[in-house]
Amino acid sequence: MIAFRLPKKNLFAATAAVACIMTVFPLAVIAGASPQAPQADGRRPLRDVAGFYGFPHVNVTADQFVCSSAYSSLVFEANSRRLTYNGTLVYLNGPVGGPRDRWRIDAADVDTTIDALLRPSRVLPDRPTRVIVIDPGHGGADLGAVGARNVEEKRVVLDIARRVRAKLQSQPFTVHLTREDDYYLGLEERVELANALGADLFVSIHINSVQNTMVSGVETFVLPASGYPPTSRNDMNGVAGETVSGNSFDAANTLLGYLLQKELLAVAGTPDRGLKRARFAVLKGIRSPAALVECGFVSNPHEEERFLQAQYRDQLAEAIARAIRNFAGRIQ
Numbered sequence: 001m002i003a004f005r006l007p008k009k010n011l012f013a014a015t016a017a018v019a020c021i022m023t024v025f026p027l028a029v030i031a032g033a034s035p036q037a038p039q040a041d042g043r044r045p046l047r048d049v050a051g052f053y054g055f056p057h058v059n060v061t062a063d064q065f066v067c068s069s070a071y072s073s074l075v076f077e078a079n080s081r082r083l084t085y086n087g088t089l090v091y092l093n094g095p096v097g098g099p100r101d102r103w104r105i106d107a108a109d110v111d112t113t114i115d116a117l118l119r120p121s122r123v124l125p126d127r128p129t130r131v132i133v134i135d136p137g138h139g140g141a142d143l144g145a146v147g148a149r150n151v152e153e154k155r156v157v158l159d160i161a162r163r164v165r166a167k168l169q170s171q172p173f174t175v176h177l178t179r180e181d182d183y184y185l186g187l188e189e190r191v192e193l194a195n196a197l198g199a200d201l202f203v204s205i206h207i208n209s210v211q212n213t214m215v216s217g218v219e220t221f222v223l224p225a226s227g228y229p230p231t232s233r234n235d236m237n238g239v240a241g242e243t244v245s246g247n248s249f250d251a252a253n254t255l256l257g258y259l260l261q262k263e264l265l266a267v268a269g270t271p272d273r274g275l276k277r278a279r280f281a282v283l284k285g286i287r288s289p290a291a292l293v294e295c296g297f298v299s300n301p302h303e304e305e306r307f308l309q310a311q312y313r314d315q316l317a318e319a320i321a322r323a324i325r326n327f328a329g330r331i332q
């Protein structure tokens with residue numbers, strides 16, 4: 001939690017300083033004051049948030065609220081949790097919106113999503129990222145998703161996980177897999193193992209499947225913030241989302257999830273299904289930043305064919321490794 005109340009005068013001074021620095025440095029390197037405190041209902045005017053981060057351009061239509069600079073852009077959608085950050089879809093915890101240009105955003109999303117994307121060095125853990133735990137989903141009798149050509153999720157994700165380890169297994173990282181081979185491991189056991197290994201970062205690797213064989217694309221999951229529903233739930237009312245230990249890393253989770261989604265999309269070239277939020281058992285109890293990636297759909301014949309190719313699995317592994325290196329490298 002980084003919010004604290006700033007006198008209004010100081011806020012404007014800080015904003016001016018940020019705008020000045022902006023002419024030299026990209027947004028991500030700016031350090032300094034926190035975004036202004038929320039209003040009584042825990043929401044913040046989106047225009048003030050854009051000003052705080054020094055966006056020189058704000059364009060509001062009935063459907064979109066767009067903040068942009070020479071370095072980055074945020075595209076918010078009306079009464080929606082969908083945010084597109086530099087071309088990648090990131091689901092907020094709560095919807096933004098409001099009359100005319102007086103849109104507002106939940107303070108929790110400023111602190112754990114917007115700040116994570118724009119000022120990552122402020123939200124990352126103090127400790128360096130050294131111990132990486134990669135979790136290949138399923139295993140043994142649990143095949144995971146199976147395609148029409150009998151491509152099994154458990155085998156594809158184990159191969160990708162081994163490749164990620166090979167790419168990262170050198171200084172400064174130590175990389176562990178939750179399962180080394182084709183055997184079953186429960187979700188709680190995976191969490192306990194990662195914590196016992198002293199994980200600084202946890203990534204669970206999966207492959208998707210749905211009935212509709214046309215569906216394709218990449219999606220990444222992190223925990224919703226405390227009190228928020230998962231992305232799959234459309235009604236925002238009456239949902240008291242639980243607080244779990246993984247919520248200590250909400251902002252870092254968002255950054256890790258965003259980096260994974262961005263890198264996976266770059267190699268897959270498939271539809272961007274977004275960085276989503278869900279309280280998956282394998283994410284809830286992890287005592288480090290954690291994310292779960294769904295690298296594509298084995299139910300889609302074209303994607304199943306790609307999973308058969310070692311070169312493609314290697315590209316996916318390289319994307320995951322690149323995101324991890326990028327995350328670790330941002331800790332200052």
Ligand SMILES: [Zn+2]
Nearest residue numbers: 137144206207
């Ligand atoms: Zn799976």
